[in-house]
Amino acid sequence: MWTLALANLAMLAAPAQSAVTITKDVTNRSIKSDARPLPVHIGGRVAMAPLAAPAPKGARAYVHQWPAVYWEAAFIGDRLILKFDDDKNEYRLTIDHVAAIPIPQPGRAAVVVTGLRPGRHRARLDKVTESVEVARAFNGFFVPRGEAVLPAPRARSRQIEFIGDSGMTGYGIRSDTPTCTKEEVRLRTDSGAAWPSLVAHSINADYQINAVSGIGLVRNYGGTAPERVMSALYPRTLPDGTAVWQNQSWQPQVVVVLLFNDFTTPIQPGERWLDQTALADDYVRAYQQFIATIHERSPGAALLLPWPNLAKGNDPAMQRFSSTAQAAIRAAAVKAGVPRIEFPSLPDFTPENSACDYHGSRSDHQNLAGWMIAWIKAQPELWSGRRNG
CATH class of the missing domain: 2.60.120.260 (Galactose-binding domain-like)
Structure with a gap:
Protein backbone atom coordinates (compact mmCIF):
# COMPACT_ATOMS: atom_id res chain seq x y z
CA MET A 1 0.00 0.00 0.00
CA LEU A 150 -14.14 1.05 -24.58
CA PRO A 151 -12.50 2.71 -27.59
CA ALA A 152 -9.91 5.33 -26.81
CA PRO A 153 -11.32 8.85 -26.44
CA ARG A 154 -11.45 10.68 -29.75
CA ALA A 155 -8.76 13.16 -30.64
CA ARG A 156 -9.73 16.80 -30.22
CA SER A 157 -10.41 18.80 -33.35
CA ARG A 158 -7.76 21.35 -32.40
CA GLN A 159 -4.07 20.48 -32.21
CA ILE A 160 -1.32 22.83 -31.05
CA GLU A 161 2.41 22.23 -30.71
CA PHE A 162 4.93 24.14 -28.59
CA ILE A 163 8.68 24.12 -29.19
CA GLY A 164 10.97 25.72 -26.63
CA ASP A 165 13.08 25.55 -23.50
CA SER A 166 12.62 25.64 -19.70
CA GLY A 167 10.06 28.41 -20.06
CA MET A 168 7.72 25.75 -21.49
CA THR A 169 8.56 22.85 -19.16
CA GLY A 170 7.38 24.44 -15.90
CA TYR A 171 10.96 24.33 -14.61
CA GLY A 172 10.97 24.21 -10.81
CA ILE A 173 7.60 25.94 -10.73
CA ARG A 174 6.51 24.27 -7.48
CA SER A 175 9.49 25.66 -5.58
CA ASP A 176 9.08 28.34 -2.92
CA THR A 177 12.72 29.38 -3.35
CA PRO A 178 14.93 30.05 -6.39
CA THR A 179 17.79 28.12 -4.77
CA CYS A 180 17.41 24.47 -5.78
CA THR A 181 19.62 21.45 -6.27
CA LYS A 182 19.41 19.54 -9.55
CA GLU A 183 17.25 16.90 -7.86
CA GLU A 184 14.96 19.55 -6.37
CA VAL A 185 14.52 21.06 -9.81
CA ARG A 186 13.39 17.68 -11.12
CA LEU A 187 10.97 17.10 -8.28
CA ARG A 188 9.53 20.63 -8.35
CA THR A 189 9.01 20.89 -12.11
CA ASP A 190 5.39 20.70 -13.28
CA SER A 191 4.75 20.84 -17.02
CA GLY A 192 1.02 20.79 -16.35
CA ALA A 193 1.30 24.19 -14.65
CA ALA A 194 3.41 25.68 -17.45
CA TRP A 195 1.84 28.20 -19.79
CA PRO A 196 1.67 25.93 -22.89
CA SER A 197 -0.43 23.38 -21.01
CA LEU A 198 -2.67 26.13 -19.66
CA VAL A 199 -3.17 27.49 -23.17
CA ALA A 200 -3.98 24.08 -24.66
CA HIS A 201 -6.51 23.22 -21.94
CA SER A 202 -8.19 26.61 -22.27
CA ILE A 203 -8.79 26.20 -26.00
CA ASN A 204 -9.59 22.45 -25.69
CA ALA A 205 -6.75 21.32 -27.92
CA ASP A 206 -4.56 18.26 -28.04
CA TYR A 207 -0.98 19.34 -27.59
CA GLN A 208 2.70 18.50 -27.70
CA ILE A 209 5.33 20.34 -25.68
CA ASN A 210 8.62 19.56 -27.38
CA ALA A 211 10.84 21.47 -25.01
CA VAL A 212 14.08 20.92 -23.11
CA SER A 213 15.35 23.05 -20.27
CA GLY A 214 18.45 25.02 -21.27
CA ILE A 215 18.14 24.26 -24.98
CA GLY A 216 18.70 26.69 -27.83
CA LEU A 217 18.32 26.47 -31.56
CA VAL A 218 22.06 26.33 -32.39
CA ARG A 219 23.58 27.01 -28.95
CA ASN A 220 22.41 25.87 -25.53
CA TYR A 221 22.58 27.78 -22.27
CA GLY A 222 26.23 28.22 -21.33
CA GLY A 223 27.39 26.80 -24.64
CA THR A 224 26.92 23.23 -23.43
CA ALA A 225 26.29 20.02 -25.42
CA PRO A 226 26.37 21.53 -28.94
CA GLU A 227 25.20 18.21 -30.40
CA ARG A 228 21.93 18.44 -28.42
CA VAL A 229 20.49 21.69 -29.73
CA MET A 230 16.83 21.84 -30.71
CA SER A 231 17.55 21.80 -34.45
CA ALA A 232 19.09 18.34 -33.89
CA LEU A 233 16.61 16.91 -31.38
CA TYR A 234 13.30 18.15 -32.73
CA PRO A 235 12.78 15.47 -35.41
CA ARG A 236 13.28 12.60 -32.93
CA THR A 237 10.74 10.44 -31.16
CA LEU A 238 13.02 10.47 -28.11
CA PRO A 239 15.81 13.03 -27.66
CA ASP A 240 18.28 10.25 -26.82
CA GLY A 241 17.19 8.09 -29.73
CA THR A 242 17.79 8.17 -33.46
CA ALA A 243 14.30 7.25 -34.71
CA VAL A 244 12.49 10.05 -36.48
CA TRP A 245 8.99 10.64 -35.12
CA GLN A 246 6.24 9.88 -37.63
CA ASN A 247 2.51 10.11 -36.92
CA GLN A 248 0.14 11.15 -39.66
CA SER A 249 -2.62 11.83 -37.14
CA TRP A 250 -0.61 14.73 -35.72
CA GLN A 251 -1.43 17.69 -37.96
CA PRO A 252 -1.42 20.78 -35.72
CA GLN A 253 -3.13 23.90 -36.94
CA VAL A 254 -0.77 26.01 -34.81
CA VAL A 255 2.91 25.63 -33.88
CA VAL A 256 4.39 28.01 -31.29
CA VAL A 257 8.19 28.42 -31.18
CA LEU A 258 10.03 30.33 -28.44
CA LEU A 259 13.82 29.79 -28.45
CA PHE A 260 16.27 32.46 -27.31
CA ASN A 261 18.69 30.55 -25.06
CA ASP A 262 21.31 31.00 -27.77
CA PHE A 263 21.95 34.53 -26.53
CA THR A 264 21.47 34.32 -22.76
CA THR A 265 25.11 33.54 -21.86
CA PRO A 266 28.44 34.85 -23.23
CA ILE A 267 30.25 32.89 -25.93
CA GLN A 268 32.81 30.60 -24.30
CA PRO A 269 36.38 29.87 -25.48
CA GLY A 270 36.33 26.99 -27.93
CA GLU A 271 32.86 27.68 -29.32
CA ARG A 272 32.66 28.09 -33.07
CA TRP A 273 31.42 31.69 -33.09
CA LEU A 274 33.93 34.53 -32.92
CA ASP A 275 31.38 37.04 -31.69
CA GLN A 276 27.68 37.74 -31.17
CA THR A 277 27.26 38.88 -34.77
CA ALA A 278 28.43 35.51 -36.08
CA LEU A 279 26.15 33.74 -33.62
CA ALA A 280 23.18 35.88 -34.66
CA ASP A 281 23.82 35.14 -38.34
CA ASP A 282 24.02 31.41 -37.65
CA TYR A 283 20.86 31.57 -35.51
CA VAL A 284 18.88 33.22 -38.30
CA ARG A 285 20.12 30.74 -40.91
CA ALA A 286 19.24 27.84 -38.62
CA TYR A 287 15.82 29.34 -37.88
CA GLN A 288 15.11 29.55 -41.61
CA GLN A 289 15.91 25.86 -41.99
CA PHE A 290 13.96 25.02 -38.85
CA ILE A 291 10.90 26.74 -40.28
CA ALA A 292 11.18 24.56 -43.39
CA THR A 293 11.50 21.44 -41.20
CA ILE A 294 8.39 22.32 -39.18
CA HIS A 295 6.42 23.09 -42.34
CA GLU A 296 7.43 19.82 -43.99
CA ARG A 297 6.17 18.00 -40.89
CA SER A 298 3.03 20.11 -40.38
CA PRO A 299 2.20 21.72 -43.75
CA GLY A 300 -1.10 23.20 -42.63
CA ALA A 301 0.19 24.83 -39.47
CA ALA A 302 0.35 28.52 -38.79
CA LEU A 303 3.60 29.45 -37.03
CA LEU A 304 3.55 31.73 -34.01
CA LEU A 305 6.93 33.03 -32.89
CA PRO A 306 6.42 35.10 -29.71
CA TRP A 307 9.14 37.75 -29.84
CA PRO A 308 10.51 40.24 -27.30
CA ASN A 309 9.63 43.83 -28.12
CA LEU A 310 13.20 45.01 -28.68
CA ALA A 311 12.00 48.21 -30.34
CA LYS A 312 11.34 49.58 -26.84
CA GLY A 313 14.95 48.98 -25.79
CA ASN A 314 17.89 51.34 -26.06
CA ASP A 315 20.22 49.00 -27.96
CA PRO A 316 20.25 49.89 -31.68
CA ALA A 317 22.18 46.70 -32.51
CA MET A 318 19.49 44.52 -30.90
CA GLN A 319 16.77 46.49 -32.64
CA ARG A 320 18.47 45.92 -36.02
CA PHE A 321 18.94 42.25 -35.22
CA SER A 322 15.29 41.87 -34.29
CA SER A 323 13.90 43.46 -37.44
CA THR A 324 16.44 41.75 -39.72
CA ALA A 325 15.86 38.35 -38.13
CA GLN A 326 12.09 38.62 -38.39
CA ALA A 327 12.28 39.66 -42.04
CA ALA A 328 14.62 36.80 -42.93
CA ILE A 329 12.56 34.21 -41.06
CA ARG A 330 9.32 35.50 -42.60
CA ALA A 331 10.85 35.35 -46.09
CA ALA A 332 11.95 31.76 -45.50
CA ALA A 333 8.46 30.86 -44.28
CA VAL A 334 6.83 32.36 -47.36
CA LYS A 335 9.33 30.58 -49.61
CA ALA A 336 8.62 27.26 -47.87
CA GLY A 337 4.86 27.74 -48.30
CA VAL A 338 3.96 28.27 -44.64
CA PRO A 339 0.29 29.37 -44.65
CA ARG A 340 0.75 31.96 -41.94
CA ILE A 341 3.57 33.26 -39.73
CA GLU A 342 3.20 35.78 -36.91
CA PHE A 343 5.56 37.36 -34.38
CA PRO A 344 3.31 38.27 -31.44
CA SER A 345 5.08 40.74 -29.15
CA LEU A 346 5.63 39.19 -25.74
CA PRO A 347 3.68 41.04 -23.04
CA ASP A 348 5.31 43.65 -20.83
CA PHE A 349 4.91 42.56 -17.23
CA THR A 350 7.42 42.27 -14.44
CA PRO A 351 7.86 38.56 -13.72
CA GLU A 352 8.31 37.20 -10.22
CA ASN A 353 10.89 34.64 -11.40
CA SER A 354 10.69 33.00 -7.97
CA ALA A 355 10.88 29.36 -9.09
CA CYS A 356 14.08 27.31 -9.17
CA ASP A 357 17.07 29.16 -10.64
CA TYR A 358 14.92 32.29 -10.99
CA HIS A 359 12.52 30.78 -13.47
CA GLY A 360 8.91 31.80 -13.85
CA SER A 361 6.49 31.33 -10.98
CA ARG A 362 2.97 29.97 -11.26
CA SER A 363 1.74 33.53 -11.51
CA ASP A 364 4.22 34.30 -14.30
CA HIS A 365 3.04 31.27 -16.28
CA GLN A 366 -0.59 32.20 -15.71
CA ASN A 367 0.06 35.73 -16.94
CA LEU A 368 1.83 34.49 -20.05
CA ALA A 369 -0.90 31.94 -20.69
CA GLY A 370 -3.59 34.59 -20.34
CA TRP A 371 -1.86 36.76 -22.91
CA MET A 372 -1.40 33.86 -25.36
CA ILE A 373 -4.99 32.65 -24.93
CA ALA A 374 -6.34 36.13 -25.62
CA TRP A 375 -4.10 36.49 -28.68
CA ILE A 376 -5.16 33.13 -30.10
CA LYS A 377 -8.86 33.68 -29.41
CA ALA A 378 -8.65 36.98 -31.29
CA GLN A 379 -7.46 35.02 -34.35
CA PRO A 380 -10.17 32.39 -34.93
CA GLU A 381 -8.98 31.93 -38.51
CA LEU A 382 -5.91 30.13 -37.15
CA TRP A 383 -7.99 26.96 -36.91
CA SER A 384 -9.29 27.18 -40.47
CA GLY A 385 -5.89 27.16 -42.16
CA ARG A 386 -6.39 30.55 -43.82
CA ARG A 387 -3.28 32.07 -45.26
CA ASN A 388 -1.62 35.42 -44.56
CA GLY A 389 -3.48 38.33 -46.02
Whole structure:
Protein backbone atom coordinates (compact mmCIF):
# COMPACT_ATOMS: atom_id res chain seq x y z
CA MET A 1 0.00 0.00 0.00
CA TRP A 2 1.22 3.48 -0.78
CA THR A 3 1.53 5.90 2.09
CA LEU A 4 -1.60 6.70 4.04
CA ALA A 5 -1.24 10.31 2.96
CA LEU A 6 -1.51 9.37 -0.69
CA ALA A 7 -4.47 7.08 -0.07
CA ASN A 8 -6.18 9.90 1.80
CA LEU A 9 -5.36 12.29 -1.02
CA ALA A 10 -7.01 9.93 -3.47
CA MET A 11 -10.18 10.00 -1.40
CA LEU A 12 -10.12 13.77 -1.11
CA ALA A 13 -9.52 14.08 -4.82
CA ALA A 14 -12.70 12.19 -5.67
CA PRO A 15 -15.49 13.33 -3.35
CA ALA A 16 -18.14 11.85 -5.62
CA GLN A 17 -16.50 8.45 -5.17
CA SER A 18 -15.43 8.56 -1.53
CA ALA A 19 -14.40 4.90 -1.43
CA VAL A 20 -11.70 5.29 -4.10
CA THR A 21 -8.31 4.01 -2.97
CA ILE A 22 -4.95 3.63 -4.65
CA THR A 23 -2.59 0.74 -3.94
CA LYS A 24 0.96 0.32 -5.19
CA ASP A 25 1.75 -3.30 -6.08
CA VAL A 26 5.51 -3.79 -6.36
CA THR A 27 5.01 -7.51 -7.03
CA ASN A 28 3.13 -6.69 -10.25
CA ARG A 29 0.70 -9.53 -9.56
CA SER A 30 -2.36 -7.32 -9.86
CA ILE A 31 -2.33 -7.60 -13.63
CA LYS A 32 -3.44 -11.14 -14.48
CA SER A 33 -2.71 -12.77 -17.79
CA ASP A 34 -6.35 -12.38 -18.78
CA ALA A 35 -6.46 -8.66 -17.92
CA ARG A 36 -7.39 -6.41 -20.80
CA PRO A 37 -5.20 -3.48 -21.90
CA LEU A 38 -7.11 -0.33 -22.77
CA PRO A 39 -6.59 1.43 -26.09
CA VAL A 40 -5.24 4.92 -25.50
CA HIS A 41 -5.31 8.36 -27.03
CA ILE A 42 -1.80 9.78 -26.67
CA GLY A 43 -0.70 13.40 -26.48
CA GLY A 44 2.99 13.88 -27.17
CA ARG A 45 5.73 11.71 -28.59
CA VAL A 46 6.32 8.18 -27.33
CA ALA A 47 8.10 5.10 -28.63
CA MET A 48 5.81 2.07 -28.45
CA ALA A 49 6.91 -1.52 -28.01
CA PRO A 50 4.98 -4.70 -27.13
CA LEU A 51 5.35 -5.96 -23.57
CA ALA A 52 6.66 -9.49 -23.24
CA ALA A 53 4.85 -12.26 -21.37
CA PRO A 54 3.54 -12.58 -18.73
CA ALA A 55 2.00 -9.24 -19.70
CA PRO A 56 -1.45 -9.64 -21.28
CA LYS A 57 -1.65 -9.94 -25.02
CA GLY A 58 -1.69 -6.55 -26.72
CA ALA A 59 -0.02 -4.70 -23.84
CA ARG A 60 2.47 -2.02 -24.82
CA ALA A 61 5.21 0.07 -23.29
CA TYR A 62 5.01 3.80 -24.00
CA VAL A 63 8.58 5.05 -23.64
CA HIS A 64 8.92 8.82 -23.27
CA GLN A 65 11.40 11.66 -22.70
CA TRP A 66 9.68 14.84 -23.90
CA PRO A 67 7.64 16.66 -21.22
CA ALA A 68 3.88 16.83 -20.74
CA VAL A 69 3.02 13.53 -22.44
CA TYR A 70 -0.47 12.26 -21.60
CA TRP A 71 -2.62 9.18 -22.13
CA GLU A 72 -6.43 8.94 -22.15
CA ALA A 73 -8.58 5.80 -21.99
CA ALA A 74 -12.18 4.73 -21.27
CA PHE A 75 -13.76 1.66 -19.71
CA ILE A 76 -16.83 0.33 -17.88
CA GLY A 77 -16.23 -1.11 -14.43
CA ASP A 78 -15.15 -0.24 -10.89
CA ARG A 79 -11.43 -1.03 -11.02
CA LEU A 80 -8.44 0.28 -13.02
CA ILE A 81 -4.80 -0.79 -13.02
CA LEU A 82 -1.85 1.20 -14.33
CA LYS A 83 1.58 -0.31 -14.97
CA PHE A 84 4.84 1.65 -14.78
CA ASP A 85 8.56 1.25 -15.29
CA ASP A 86 9.65 4.65 -14.06
CA ASP A 87 11.62 5.58 -10.96
CA LYS A 88 12.19 9.21 -12.02
CA ASN A 89 8.97 10.92 -13.02
CA GLU A 90 5.84 12.04 -11.27
CA TYR A 91 2.46 11.47 -12.89
CA ARG A 92 -1.03 12.81 -12.30
CA LEU A 93 -4.09 10.58 -12.68
CA THR A 94 -7.52 12.03 -13.34
CA ILE A 95 -10.66 9.89 -13.49
CA ASP A 96 -13.92 11.38 -14.75
CA HIS A 97 -12.47 14.92 -14.69
CA VAL A 98 -12.30 14.89 -10.89
CA ALA A 99 -9.33 16.54 -9.13
CA ALA A 100 -6.09 14.77 -10.02
CA ILE A 101 -4.26 12.20 -7.90
CA PRO A 102 -0.43 12.41 -7.84
CA ILE A 103 1.59 9.28 -8.54
CA PRO A 104 5.20 10.14 -7.65
CA GLN A 105 8.07 8.01 -8.96
CA PRO A 106 6.12 4.71 -9.12
CA GLY A 107 9.12 2.57 -10.10
CA ARG A 108 8.59 -0.86 -11.65
CA ALA A 109 5.15 -1.46 -10.22
CA ALA A 110 1.42 -1.60 -10.81
CA VAL A 111 -0.91 1.03 -9.37
CA VAL A 112 -4.38 -0.25 -8.59
CA VAL A 113 -7.42 2.04 -8.37
CA THR A 114 -10.41 0.49 -6.63
CA GLY A 115 -13.72 1.71 -5.26
CA LEU A 116 -14.91 3.41 -8.43
CA ARG A 117 -18.64 3.50 -8.90
CA PRO A 118 -19.73 0.83 -11.39
CA GLY A 119 -20.28 2.27 -14.84
CA ARG A 120 -18.52 4.20 -17.57
CA HIS A 121 -15.28 6.00 -16.70
CA ARG A 122 -12.67 8.10 -18.47
CA ALA A 123 -9.08 8.11 -17.23
CA ARG A 124 -6.24 10.47 -18.04
CA LEU A 125 -2.61 10.17 -16.99
CA ASP A 126 -0.30 13.18 -17.31
CA LYS A 127 3.47 13.16 -17.03
CA VAL A 128 4.35 16.04 -14.70
CA THR A 129 8.13 16.18 -14.48
CA GLU A 130 10.88 16.64 -17.06
CA SER A 131 13.07 13.64 -17.91
CA VAL A 132 15.06 14.55 -20.98
CA GLU A 133 18.15 12.91 -19.46
CA VAL A 134 16.46 9.51 -19.11
CA ALA A 135 13.87 7.48 -21.02
CA ARG A 136 11.20 5.85 -18.88
CA ALA A 137 7.95 4.00 -19.61
CA PHE A 138 4.28 4.00 -18.80
CA ASN A 139 3.11 0.49 -19.63
CA GLY A 140 -0.57 1.16 -19.98
CA PHE A 141 -4.01 0.99 -18.40
CA PHE A 142 -5.61 -2.40 -17.66
CA VAL A 143 -8.99 -3.66 -16.47
CA PRO A 144 -9.92 -7.12 -15.17
CA ARG A 145 -11.41 -9.57 -17.64
CA GLY A 146 -14.97 -8.94 -16.46
CA GLU A 147 -14.88 -5.22 -17.21
CA ALA A 148 -15.67 -3.63 -20.56
CA VAL A 149 -12.99 -2.07 -22.74
CA LEU A 150 -14.14 1.05 -24.58
CA PRO A 151 -12.50 2.71 -27.59
CA ALA A 152 -9.91 5.33 -26.81
CA PRO A 153 -11.32 8.85 -26.44
CA ARG A 154 -11.45 10.68 -29.75
CA ALA A 155 -8.76 13.16 -30.64
CA ARG A 156 -9.73 16.80 -30.22
CA SER A 157 -10.41 18.80 -33.35
CA ARG A 158 -7.76 21.35 -32.40
CA GLN A 159 -4.07 20.48 -32.21
CA ILE A 160 -1.32 22.83 -31.05
CA GLU A 161 2.41 22.23 -30.71
CA PHE A 162 4.93 24.14 -28.59
CA ILE A 163 8.68 24.12 -29.19
CA GLY A 164 10.97 25.72 -26.63
CA ASP A 165 13.08 25.55 -23.50
CA SER A 166 12.62 25.64 -19.70
CA GLY A 167 10.06 28.41 -20.06
CA MET A 168 7.72 25.75 -21.49
CA THR A 169 8.56 22.85 -19.16
CA GLY A 170 7.38 24.44 -15.90
CA TYR A 171 10.96 24.33 -14.61
CA GLY A 172 10.97 24.21 -10.81
CA ILE A 173 7.60 25.94 -10.73
CA ARG A 174 6.51 24.27 -7.48
CA SER A 175 9.49 25.66 -5.58
CA ASP A 176 9.08 28.34 -2.92
CA THR A 177 12.72 29.38 -3.35
CA PRO A 178 14.93 30.05 -6.39
CA THR A 179 17.79 28.12 -4.77
CA CYS A 180 17.41 24.47 -5.78
CA THR A 181 19.62 21.45 -6.27
CA LYS A 182 19.41 19.54 -9.55
CA GLU A 183 17.25 16.90 -7.86
CA GLU A 184 14.96 19.55 -6.37
CA VAL A 185 14.52 21.06 -9.81
CA ARG A 186 13.39 17.68 -11.12
CA LEU A 187 10.97 17.10 -8.28
CA ARG A 188 9.53 20.63 -8.35
CA THR A 189 9.01 20.89 -12.11
CA ASP A 190 5.39 20.70 -13.28
CA SER A 191 4.75 20.84 -17.02
CA GLY A 192 1.02 20.79 -16.35
CA ALA A 193 1.30 24.19 -14.65
CA ALA A 194 3.41 25.68 -17.45
CA TRP A 195 1.84 28.20 -19.79
CA PRO A 196 1.67 25.93 -22.89
CA SER A 197 -0.43 23.38 -21.01
CA LEU A 198 -2.67 26.13 -19.66
CA VAL A 199 -3.17 27.49 -23.17
CA ALA A 200 -3.98 24.08 -24.66
CA HIS A 201 -6.51 23.22 -21.94
CA SER A 202 -8.19 26.61 -22.27
CA ILE A 203 -8.79 26.20 -26.00
CA ASN A 204 -9.59 22.45 -25.69
CA ALA A 205 -6.75 21.32 -27.92
CA ASP A 206 -4.56 18.26 -28.04
CA TYR A 207 -0.98 19.34 -27.59
CA GLN A 208 2.70 18.50 -27.70
CA ILE A 209 5.33 20.34 -25.68
CA ASN A 210 8.62 19.56 -27.38
CA ALA A 211 10.84 21.47 -25.01
CA VAL A 212 14.08 20.92 -23.11
CA SER A 213 15.35 23.05 -20.27
CA GLY A 214 18.45 25.02 -21.27
CA ILE A 215 18.14 24.26 -24.98
CA GLY A 216 18.70 26.69 -27.83
CA LEU A 217 18.32 26.47 -31.56
CA VAL A 218 22.06 26.33 -32.39
CA ARG A 219 23.58 27.01 -28.95
CA ASN A 220 22.41 25.87 -25.53
CA TYR A 221 22.58 27.78 -22.27
CA GLY A 222 26.23 28.22 -21.33
CA GLY A 223 27.39 26.80 -24.64
CA THR A 224 26.92 23.23 -23.43
CA ALA A 225 26.29 20.02 -25.42
CA PRO A 226 26.37 21.53 -28.94
CA GLU A 227 25.20 18.21 -30.40
CA ARG A 228 21.93 18.44 -28.42
CA VAL A 229 20.49 21.69 -29.73
CA MET A 230 16.83 21.84 -30.71
CA SER A 231 17.55 21.80 -34.45
CA ALA A 232 19.09 18.34 -33.89
CA LEU A 233 16.61 16.91 -31.38
CA TYR A 234 13.30 18.15 -32.73
CA PRO A 235 12.78 15.47 -35.41
CA ARG A 236 13.28 12.60 -32.93
CA THR A 237 10.74 10.44 -31.16
CA LEU A 238 13.02 10.47 -28.11
CA PRO A 239 15.81 13.03 -27.66
CA ASP A 240 18.28 10.25 -26.82
CA GLY A 241 17.19 8.09 -29.73
CA THR A 242 17.79 8.17 -33.46
CA ALA A 243 14.30 7.25 -34.71
CA VAL A 244 12.49 10.05 -36.48
CA TRP A 245 8.99 10.64 -35.12
CA GLN A 246 6.24 9.88 -37.63
CA ASN A 247 2.51 10.11 -36.92
CA GLN A 248 0.14 11.15 -39.66
CA SER A 249 -2.62 11.83 -37.14
CA TRP A 250 -0.61 14.73 -35.72
CA GLN A 251 -1.43 17.69 -37.96
CA PRO A 252 -1.42 20.78 -35.72
CA GLN A 253 -3.13 23.90 -36.94
CA VAL A 254 -0.77 26.01 -34.81
CA VAL A 255 2.91 25.63 -33.88
CA VAL A 256 4.39 28.01 -31.29
CA VAL A 257 8.19 28.42 -31.18
CA LEU A 258 10.03 30.33 -28.44
CA LEU A 259 13.82 29.79 -28.45
CA PHE A 260 16.27 32.46 -27.31
CA ASN A 261 18.69 30.55 -25.06
CA ASP A 262 21.31 31.00 -27.77
CA PHE A 263 21.95 34.53 -26.53
CA THR A 264 21.47 34.32 -22.76
CA THR A 265 25.11 33.54 -21.86
CA PRO A 266 28.44 34.85 -23.23
CA ILE A 267 30.25 32.89 -25.93
CA GLN A 268 32.81 30.60 -24.30
CA PRO A 269 36.38 29.87 -25.48
CA GLY A 270 36.33 26.99 -27.93
CA GLU A 271 32.86 27.68 -29.32
CA ARG A 272 32.66 28.09 -33.07
CA TRP A 273 31.42 31.69 -33.09
CA LEU A 274 33.93 34.53 -32.92
CA ASP A 275 31.38 37.04 -31.69
CA GLN A 276 27.68 37.74 -31.17
CA THR A 277 27.26 38.88 -34.77
CA ALA A 278 28.43 35.51 -36.08
CA LEU A 279 26.15 33.74 -33.62
CA ALA A 280 23.18 35.88 -34.66
CA ASP A 281 23.82 35.14 -38.34
CA ASP A 282 24.02 31.41 -37.65
CA TYR A 283 20.86 31.57 -35.51
CA VAL A 284 18.88 33.22 -38.30
CA ARG A 285 20.12 30.74 -40.91
CA ALA A 286 19.24 27.84 -38.62
CA TYR A 287 15.82 29.34 -37.88
CA GLN A 288 15.11 29.55 -41.61
CA GLN A 289 15.91 25.86 -41.99
CA PHE A 290 13.96 25.02 -38.85
CA ILE A 291 10.90 26.74 -40.28
CA ALA A 292 11.18 24.56 -43.39
CA THR A 293 11.50 21.44 -41.20
CA ILE A 294 8.39 22.32 -39.18
CA HIS A 295 6.42 23.09 -42.34
CA GLU A 296 7.43 19.82 -43.99
CA ARG A 297 6.17 18.00 -40.89
CA SER A 298 3.03 20.11 -40.38
CA PRO A 299 2.20 21.72 -43.75
CA GLY A 300 -1.10 23.20 -42.63
CA ALA A 301 0.19 24.83 -39.47
CA ALA A 302 0.35 28.52 -38.79
CA LEU A 303 3.60 29.45 -37.03
CA LEU A 304 3.55 31.73 -34.01
CA LEU A 305 6.93 33.03 -32.89
CA PRO A 306 6.42 35.10 -29.71
CA TRP A 307 9.14 37.75 -29.84
CA PRO A 308 10.51 40.24 -27.30
CA ASN A 309 9.63 43.83 -28.12
CA LEU A 310 13.20 45.01 -28.68
CA ALA A 311 12.00 48.21 -30.34
CA LYS A 312 11.34 49.58 -26.84
CA GLY A 313 14.95 48.98 -25.79
CA ASN A 314 17.89 51.34 -26.06
CA ASP A 315 20.22 49.00 -27.96
CA PRO A 316 20.25 49.89 -31.68
CA ALA A 317 22.18 46.70 -32.51
CA MET A 318 19.49 44.52 -30.90
CA GLN A 319 16.77 46.49 -32.64
CA ARG A 320 18.47 45.92 -36.02
CA PHE A 321 18.94 42.25 -35.22
CA SER A 322 15.29 41.87 -34.29
CA SER A 323 13.90 43.46 -37.44
CA THR A 324 16.44 41.75 -39.72
CA ALA A 325 15.86 38.35 -38.13
CA GLN A 326 12.09 38.62 -38.39
CA ALA A 327 12.28 39.66 -42.04
CA ALA A 328 14.62 36.80 -42.93
CA ILE A 329 12.56 34.21 -41.06
CA ARG A 330 9.32 35.50 -42.60
CA ALA A 331 10.85 35.35 -46.09
CA ALA A 332 11.95 31.76 -45.50
CA ALA A 333 8.46 30.86 -44.28
CA VAL A 334 6.83 32.36 -47.36
CA LYS A 335 9.33 30.58 -49.61
CA ALA A 336 8.62 27.26 -47.87
CA GLY A 337 4.86 27.74 -48.30
CA VAL A 338 3.96 28.27 -44.64
CA PRO A 339 0.29 29.37 -44.65
CA ARG A 340 0.75 31.96 -41.94
CA ILE A 341 3.57 33.26 -39.73
CA GLU A 342 3.20 35.78 -36.91
CA PHE A 343 5.56 37.36 -34.38
CA PRO A 344 3.31 38.27 -31.44
CA SER A 345 5.08 40.74 -29.15
CA LEU A 346 5.63 39.19 -25.74
CA PRO A 347 3.68 41.04 -23.04
CA ASP A 348 5.31 43.65 -20.83
CA PHE A 349 4.91 42.56 -17.23
CA THR A 350 7.42 42.27 -14.44
CA PRO A 351 7.86 38.56 -13.72
CA GLU A 352 8.31 37.20 -10.22
CA ASN A 353 10.89 34.64 -11.40
CA SER A 354 10.69 33.00 -7.97
CA ALA A 355 10.88 29.36 -9.09
CA CYS A 356 14.08 27.31 -9.17
CA ASP A 357 17.07 29.16 -10.64
CA TYR A 358 14.92 32.29 -10.99
CA HIS A 359 12.52 30.78 -13.47
CA GLY A 360 8.91 31.80 -13.85
CA SER A 361 6.49 31.33 -10.98
CA ARG A 362 2.97 29.97 -11.26
CA SER A 363 1.74 33.53 -11.51
CA ASP A 364 4.22 34.30 -14.30
CA HIS A 365 3.04 31.27 -16.28
CA GLN A 366 -0.59 32.20 -15.71
CA ASN A 367 0.06 35.73 -16.94
CA LEU A 368 1.83 34.49 -20.05
CA ALA A 369 -0.90 31.94 -20.69
CA GLY A 370 -3.59 34.59 -20.34
CA TRP A 371 -1.86 36.76 -22.91
CA MET A 372 -1.40 33.86 -25.36
CA ILE A 373 -4.99 32.65 -24.93
CA ALA A 374 -6.34 36.13 -25.62
CA TRP A 375 -4.10 36.49 -28.68
CA ILE A 376 -5.16 33.13 -30.10
CA LYS A 377 -8.86 33.68 -29.41
CA ALA A 378 -8.65 36.98 -31.29
CA GLN A 379 -7.46 35.02 -34.35
CA PRO A 380 -10.17 32.39 -34.93
CA GLU A 381 -8.98 31.93 -38.51
CA LEU A 382 -5.91 30.13 -37.15
CA TRP A 383 -7.99 26.96 -36.91
CA SER A 384 -9.29 27.18 -40.47
CA GLY A 385 -5.89 27.16 -42.16
CA ARG A 386 -6.39 30.55 -43.82
CA ARG A 387 -3.28 32.07 -45.26
CA ASN A 388 -1.62 35.42 -44.56
CA GLY A 389 -3.48 38.33 -46.02
